[in-house]
Amino acid sequence: MENQNKSDIGLIGLAVMGENLALNMADKGWNVSVYNRTVPGVEEGVVQRFTGGRARGKSIEGFTDIAGFVASVAVPRKIMMMVRAGSAVDELMEQLFPLLSEGDILIDGGNSNYEDTDRRVMLAEKKGFRFIGAGVSGGEEGALNGASIMPGGSASAWPEVKSVLQSIAAKASDGTPCCDWIGPASSGHFVKMIHNGIEYGDMQLIAEAYWVMKKLLGLDNEQMADIFARWNEGKLRSYLTEITAGILRHKDKAGGYLIDKILDAAGQKGTGKWSVINAMELGMPLGLIATAVFERSLSAQKSLRDAASRQFAGQRLQAVYNKPEMIQDIHSALYASKLVSYAQGFAVLQRASDAFGWQLDLASIARMWRGGCIIRSAFLNDIAAAFQAQDKAGIPRHLLLAPYFKNEIQQQLPGWKHLVMQSMKEELPVPAFSSALNYFYSLVSAKLPANMIQAQRDYFGAHTFERTDELRGLFFHENWTGRGGETKSGTYNV
Numbered sequence: 001m002e003n004q005n006k007s008d009i010g011l012i013g014l015a016v017m018g019e020n021l022a023l024n025m026a027d028k029g030w031n032v033s034v035y036n037r038t039v040p041g042v043e044e045g046v047v048q049r050f051t052g053g054r055a056r057g058k059s060i061e062g063f064t065d066i067a068g069f070v071a072s073v074a075v076p077r078k079i080m081m082m083v084r085a086g087s088a089v090d091e092l093m094e095q096l097f098p099l100l101s102e103g104d105i106l107i108d109g110g111n112s113n114y115e116d117t118d119r120r121v122m123l124a125e126k127k128g129f130r131f132i133g134a135g136v137s138g139g140e141e142g143a144l145n146g147a148s149i150m151p152g153g154s155a156s157a158w159p160e161v162k163s164v165l166q167s168i169a170a171k172a173s174d175g176t177p178c179c180d181w182i183g184p185a186s187s188g189h190f191v192k193m194i195h196n197g198i199e200y201g202d203m204q205l206i207a208e209a210y211w212v213m214k215k216l217l218g219l220d221n222e223q224m225a226d227i228f229a230r231w232n233e234g235k236l237r238s239y240l241t242e243i244t245a246g247i248l249r250h251k252d253k254a255g256g257y258l259i260d261k262i263l264d265a266a267g268q269k270g271t272g273k274w275s276v277i278n279a280m281e282l283g284m285p286l287g288l289i290a291t292a293v294f295e296r297s298l299s300a301q302k303s304l305r306d307a308a309s310r311q312f313a314g315q316r317l318q319a320v321y322n323k324p325e326m327i328q329d330i331h332s333a334l335y336a337s338k339l340v341s342y343a344q345g346f347a348v349l350q351r352a353s354d355a356f357g358w359q360l361d362l363a364s365i366a367r368m369w370r371g372g373c374i375i376r377s378a379f380l381n382d383i384a385a386a387f388q389a390q391d392k393a394g395i396p397r398h399l400l401l402a403p404y405f406k407n408e409i410q411q412q413l414p415g416w417k418h419l420v421m422q423s424m425k426e427e428l429p430v431p432a433f434s435s436a437l438n439y440f441y442s443l444v445s446a447k448l449p450a451n452m453i454q455a456q457r458d459y460f461g462a463h464t465f466e467r468t469d470e471l472r473g474l475f476f477h478e479n480w481t482g483r484g485g486e487t488k489s490g491t492y493n494v
């Protein structure tokens, strides 16, 4: 009786994501209460505009007072927050706490920093509530028609929110919802962060492929669009490949192609940067995403690049290429580099899982990204299958060691190498293609020149080294100059 006439779920924050998620929930048959803070003095607030507009006639009830909103939701309450990441979430939680009952569930669907989520899970649980940090990907379109949702946090809350969240998630081609439980604490937001980092990498790789086609092969926008459209029928089938073809064909209202009029200075909001910072904290290589982030930063230094380009005249060879062959090489470089990027991203997830005790299921995460989100692609099916096979065989979870991908990368290597070499000769930057190739060469090198680094560290700072003719874990110091002492620096890892 307590829950009679109450909503199934409450949603706070009626900006682009919140509005569309509320409509998606209502379309799936849920009764939804919505709330947005009101700005004093504004006659028609966000809530009225929504309930009187797009939400009219739907099972959505609007509230402009937070207490009435909370009281309208069935207990244990499920309240999803879709507000700006950062202090807004903390402020909102402070307002909600006095109004909640024990066991109520708060879901933060924004792009929160995972460390904030760790703190919030602990805070909410200490107060007797439950907290889920859910990464949501797919933008406006995904929010309305099916997003990829990555929830993690208070485990006991999952059975209570599962049916709502899975109902509004995208469905993969086999019908599985692109939403499943990720793990404890901030794991959902961490996975979403790496998802966004991978998105940065995919976009940089596609941009480089476009640039080589344009600058080395001299293809026009329609020819390039045809190539991307064709690639979208094969192994590179993905949302980003598809939209690239559409972008290349798009005409400007004033005439010509819009792509040619867009300034080459990329913006960023921070999730790529966070991915790289956290990979560094975990001691993991995430070079491709780092390159993508740095290239955005360098692109934004437009006037510096303009000045530098006037000082250093290029020495282009103007070589003539066999275009079909070169296009195949670009395909190889794009596919192989993408593989490296995903291998690096998933390896960071594995390390985070080990470090924080999350027990992440990498195959399940790959499956969750197959629909709804920006990096959705056919290739994620192969990734999920590769991780599943590695788990069964009990071998290390690294994508490049999976037999299927080992074979794939071997096939791409000649074209990938050729493309990077030609681009370097022609002074055309392909930083992500070459970063991926260098990672691959380093990975497959049983020996690297790190012995020199260790020698230098020991020479100037007594940082010690391990020896090839002794057991691992034994550290030695050499008195290199005869002037130093025998005292070692403490050994530490970063």
Ligand code: NBP
Pocket: 012, 013, 014, 015, 016, 017, 018, 036, 037, 038, 039, 046, 082, 083, 084, 085, 087, 088, 089, 091, 092, 109, 110, 111, 112, 136, 137, 138, 139, 140
């Ligand atoms: P925004 O990130 O622009 O946030 C706007 C919402 O936050 C509005 O409802 C606003 O209320 C509310 N808000 C703010 Br700002 N400060 C508040 C406070 N102190 N207390 C209560 N509410 C506050 O909206 P969005 O683009 O819909 O994104 C929502 C979340 O989803 C963000 O974390 C975002 O990073 C994430 N996300 C966005 C996308 C996307 O494509 N946009 C995709 C995936 C995830 P107001 O109307 O009164 O200003």
